[in-house]
Amino acid sequence: MASFSNATSQIQSIMSEQISLLDLLFPGFTPLSSFVWPLLSGAPSLYGRLLCICGMLVLIGKYGPEYFGTLLEAHFTSKMEAYIGNDTKKLLHYSPWNGRFYFWHKRYLFVFERMQTRGELGFSREEASISYFGRNPDVLRQLLNECRQHYLGLNKRDMSTVVLNKKLKEMLVNDILEFLNLTTWKWYSTRSIPYQRGYLFYRLPRTGKSSFSLSVAEQLNLDLYILNIPTLDNYSLKALFAELSRHCVVLLEDIDASTSSAQMPALKTLSLSTLLNVLDDIGSPEGRVLIMTTNHIEHLDPALIRPSRVDTKVEFRLADEDMIHQMFFFVYDPQSINVTGDDESEHGVSRTRAEKLCDLPQLAQEFVAKVPKLEFSSAEIMSLLLANKQSPRHAIASVDGEDQR
Numbered sequence: 001m002a003s004f005s006n007a008t009s010q011i012q013s014i015m016s017e018q019i020s021l022l023d024l025l026f027p028g029f030t031p032l033s034s035f036v037w038p039l040l041s042g043a044p045s046l047y048g049r050l051l052c053i054c055g056m057l058v059l060i061g062k063y064g065p066e067y068f069g070t071l072l073e074a075h076f077t078s079k080m081e082a083y084i085g086n087d088t089k090k091l092l093h094y095s096p097w098n099g100r101f102y103f104w105h106k107r108y109l110f111v112f113e114r115m116q117t118r119g120e121l122g123f124s125r126e127e128a129s130i131s132y133f134g135r136n137p138d139v140l141r142q143l144l145n146e147c148r149q150h151y152l153g154l155n156k157r158d159m160s161t162v163v164l165n166k167k168l169k170e171m172l173v174n175d176i177l178e179f180l181n182l183t184t185w186k187w188y189s190t191r192s193i194p195y196q197r198g199y200l201f202y203r204l205p206r207t208g209k210s211s212f213s214l215s216v217a218e219q220l221n222l223d224l225y226i227l228n229i230p231t232l233d234n235y236s237l238k239a240l241f242a243e244l245s246r247h248c249v250v251l252l253e254d255i256d257a258s259t260s261s262a263q264m265p266a267l268k269t270l271s272l273s274t275l276l277n278v279l280d281d282i283g284s285p286e287g288r289v290l291i292m293t294t295n296h297i298e299h300l301d302p303a304l305i306r307p308s309r310v311d312t313k314v315e316f317r318l319a320d321e322d323m324i325h326q327m328f329f330f331v332y333d334p335q336s337i338n339v340t341g342d343d344e345s346e347h348g349v350s351r352t353r354a355e356k357l358c359d360l361p362q363l364a365q366e367f368v369a370k371v372p373k374l375e376f377s378s379a380e381i382m383s384l385l386l387a388n389k390q391s392p393r394h395a396i397a398s399v400d401g402e403d404q405r
């Protein structure tokens with residue numbers, strides 16, 4: 001026992017020299033150790049000491065991970081924080097979520113955290129942060145740049161890849177272009193009319209409503225905000241609209257969810273009156289192109305789509321002759337035809353590229369003639385063509401199940 005006490009007092013004296021250094025790394029080390037050492041060295045019996053050690057281990061087990069986690073975060077990680085909605089110069093897909101997860105990227109360990117906090121006056125606000133275990137802020141910057149590039153790419157959609165009836169597409173693009181014209185802006189401002197334009201894309205699912213909206217923003221180089229109505233509440237919608245940038249496209253998807261609570265009763269805390277107020281807010285940024293989409297126009301409250309809020313209603317229909325024709329050429333675009341593909345040789349005779357291109361208009365006609373008009377969505381026809389992307393003949397054959405392959 002005496003040797004144990006001597007050893008502990010020696011350790012104590014060595015430790016005291018290094019204490020100031022440990023205190024730098026572990027704040028609170030001195031008061032804790034000055035409390036623990038007397039217990040360990042002065043307890044009356046071995047059992048007493050063992051009891052103290054067990055007590056300490058329990059305490060460390062309970063509070064240690066959190067304490068060391070906080071220490072790690074404070075001293076050994078770099079962190080970037082953002083309030084949701086404070087960056088108006090980027091594409092934004094808004095889907096509220098709370099939680100934290102760890103991930104590896106390029107040999108670094110990162111933590112992504114998203115939380116909802118109560119700000120002043122009790123308003124909730126969302127914060128997001130990314131930390132990594134290391135002290136070089138460039139690593140975080142690189143990660144964010146990569147995420148941004150990836151995200152921008154995800155929401156890019158070239159207008160030529162969205163097949164709509166030619167006349168309808170032209171009408172829509174011209175309408176938006178005219179709205180964004182400087183002369184139009186002057187016209188609105190001299191008459192003190194809010195410089196905003198609203199569209200409702202409605203009717204059938206999988207007909208390209210969202211894809212076309214993305215392509216409008218891409219084509220006209222406008223900031224795009226995609227808001228999914230079922231995931232929004234009153235506060236987040238207001239906060240988002242307050243942060244919109246000038247000249248932007250706001251895509252409100254599944255707008256019927258704002259007037260019907262049948263879909264997600266648990267999540268739905270967005271009221272129609274808030275939505276209407278936000279849309280009418282005269283403080284909204286100028287040049288806002290609002291696009292609402294729905295597959296159930298009959299469920300919409302008439303107030304939501306009255307003329308001052310929605311200027312143009314566009315019905316997205318099933319594929320007509322013109323669209324089927326366009327889709328055929330889109331998939332078998334001459335530039336992308338595989339000229340060496342086996343399926344392109346007939347009766348064992350290999351055919352030249354020029355010969356195949358000559359056939360395309362004829363094949364397109366056959367395909368258009370076979371596909372029933374206004375019966376299939378663009379997505380359905382596209383998927384049939386893509387399944388036979390190496391061979392237009394197989395696509396034609398598979399329209400009515402004639403494909404013998």
Ligand SMILES: Nc1ncnc2c1ncn2[C@@H]1O[C@H](COP(=O)(O)OP(=O)(O)OP(=O)(O)O)[C@@H](O)[C@H]1O
Nearest residue numbers: 161162163164204205206207208209210211378379
């Ligand atoms: N007109 C089209 N041109 C090209 N691709 C299309 C077209 N319509 C649909 N697609 C394809 O089908 C998929 C669904 O399209 P999209 O989400 O744009 O349709 P939507 O009308 O918005 O559907 P929903 O109402 O179900 O949200 C996408 O992968 C898209 O590429």
